[in-house]
Amino acid sequence: MADFGDSGLDAFRAExxxxxxxxxxxxxRKDLAALEAMVMSPEPPKGDFALWKERMGAKGWGVPTWPAQYGGGGLSREQARVLQQEMAAIGAVNPIVGMGVSMFGPTLLEYGTEAQKQKYIPDIVHGRIRWCQGFSEPGAGSDLASLQTRAEDKGDHFLVNGQKIWTSGAQWADMIFCLVRTDTTKKHEGISFVVFSMRQPGVEARPIRLIAxxxxxCETFITDVKVPKDDLIGPLNGGWSVAKRLLQHERSGMDGARRGPAQKVILGQVAKRYVGEDDQGRLADPDLRTRIVMNEMDQAALQATVRRAAQEAKGNSGPSATTSIMKNANMKIAQDRAELTLEFMGHQGLGWEGQDFAAAELSAVRGWLSGKAGSIYGGSNEVQNNIISKRILGLPDLTQSR
Ligand SMILES: Cc1cc2nc3c(=O)[nH]c(=O)nc-3n(C[C@H](O)[C@H](O)[C@H](O)COP(=O)(O)OP(=O)(O)OC[C@H]3O[C@@H](n4cnc5c(N)ncnc54)[C@H](O)[C@@H]3O)c2cc1C
Structure with missing residues (x-):
């Protein structure tokens, strides 16, 4: 990668x-929705999509700002923005996604040893392995530090036993980053952060079926799993700080900055098909029209705020507690949008299956149901409000939750 310096953005754009x-x-390039579906699919990549993934991995542009020494793009934030613009201009979508990219990788770059970075980052850069997150347990969700999965010190390794729950993608994952208890006499200071393979005896992931x-x-059961001490990330009993940082990275991916296919739909236009137009060509129902416009304005305002916050941070500090504000705002906007969609679709928005319903109608009701999870995963709305009051507003600390 040539060094273009700060003044070389035009040259970089051309490259x-x-x-x-x-x-x-x-x-x-023909079908953006189909490409986005391939990116999100748990199936191994095939054909031209596999080629695209391989090329982006080799170039390091799936993780454009990560250091080049581990295979990342080594780009500045400004160059990464230019890259994003150029990709959008030709309908290209980043094929390197997942929890390795959005959560574990950035955390490892900050907390990992040199050997750990060399061992794990290149595979993430190429999108070769899938990661999942083993934080929540049946008795530890918002109060995550109550977790009980035990890692006993056995000399050169830990022996891990316990149960995780709500482990997204565990049935497809190769590796897990996992919080374990290494000291039972302390709460937060008794937690460590380890990684291990999901593909070994003693790890069982049982999928949980959602209402949608x-x-x-999945529920993930861990029985007598050996974790070499080399795979302890951060200090022994210092996993809570690593976990909090990872959660900030997780929430920063939920801020609404990247609009998925559902957000790109112009709601007002779709609504006209169901509700009709008035004599000025506007959506016929003025109350619905007002609420749709307010939702779209909220979405535009959130995106502008996320961009401004990123600029003000000057790219130096990574995500902060402000990600909690963005996450709550984004999830509220997305849930309102799903409500509005069902409302204007009327009976057509209540179909579960069958030929009487269009594909968009069937996915509207599923989207409405699955969207409810947005105010729970990554830490619930109430927990984000606690973080905002404690870390941003400086109110008294009355909770120990995540
Ligand atoms: C779709 C989805 C995917 C997920 N993926 C993962 C994953 O990959 N890995 C993983 O580890 N976890 C995952 N989770 C779990 C998620 O992080 C937890 O569900 C979440 O942290 C809430 O914990 P809980 O479900 O135990 O609810 P609880 O903690 O039992 O909370 C129940 C209710 O009480 C409220 N509450 C709790 N404590 C407080 C408080 N101090 N102040 C105010 N209100 C409070 C909550 O807001 C909530 O409304 C996922 C969850 C969902 C829905």
């Missing part, structure tokens, strides 16, 4: 455009 033109397969019909997460 990015040329590279994308040469490397983003033409067959993937799919099974995105």
């Amino acid at each position: 990015a455009r040329d590279w994308l033109e040469a490397n983003f397969p033409a067959s993937l 019909g799919n099974s995105p997460f």
Whole structure:
């Protein structure tokens, strides 16, 4: 990667455009929704999508700002923004995604040893392995530090026993980053952060079926699993700080900055098909029209705020407690949007299956149901409000939750 310096953004834009033109397969440019579905699919990549993933992995542009020494793009934030713009211009989507990229990788870059970074970061950069998050337990959700999964010191390794729950993607994951108890006499200071393979005897992931019909997460049972001490991330009994940092990275991915296919739909236009137009070509129902416009304005305001917060942080400090504000705002906007969609679809928005309903109608009701989880995962709305009051507003600390 050439060094363009801060003044070389135009040169970088030209390089990015040329590279994308040469490397983003033409067959993937036809259908953005299909490409986004391939990115999110748990199935192994195939055909031109596999080629695209391989090329982006080799270039390091799936994680553009990560250090080049581990295979990352080594780009500045400004260059990464230019890359994003150029990708959007030709309908390209980043194929390197998942918890390795959004949560574990950035945390490991901060807390890992050199050997751990060398061992794990390159596979994340290439999107070769899938990670899952073993934090929550049946008795430890919001009060995460109550976790009981035990890691006993056996000399050169820990022996881990316990149960995790709500482990997203555990049934497809190769590796887990996991919080374990290494000292039973202390609460927060008795927690350590370890990683281990999901593909070994003693690890069992049982999918849980959601009300929306799919099974995105699992109960994960861990029985006599040996974890080499080399795979302890951060200090022994110092895992709570590592976990809190990881949760900030997790929430920063829920801030609404990246609009998925559902957010790109112009609600007002879809609503006209169901509600009709008035004589000025506007949505016929003025009250619904007002609420849709307010929702779209909230979404635009949130995106502007997220961009401003990123600029004010000058890219130096990474995510902070403000991610809790963005997460709550984004989830509220998304849930309101799902409500509005069902409202204007009327009976057509209540179908579960069958030929009387269009695909968008069937996915509207499933989206409405699964969207309820947005104010729970990554820490519930109430827990984010506690963080905002404690860490941003400086109110008295009355809770010990995540
Ligand atoms: C779709 C989905 C995916 C998930 N994926 C993962 C994953 O991959 N890995 C993982 O480890 N976990 C995952 N989770 C778990 C998630 O982090 C927890 O569900 C969440 O932290 C809440 O914990 P809980 O379910 O035990 O609820 P509880 O902690 O029992 O909370 C119940 C209710 O009490 C409220 N409450 C609790 N404490 C307080 C407080 N101090 N102040 C005010 N209100 C409070 C909560 O807001 C909530 O409304 C996922 C959850 C969902 C829904």
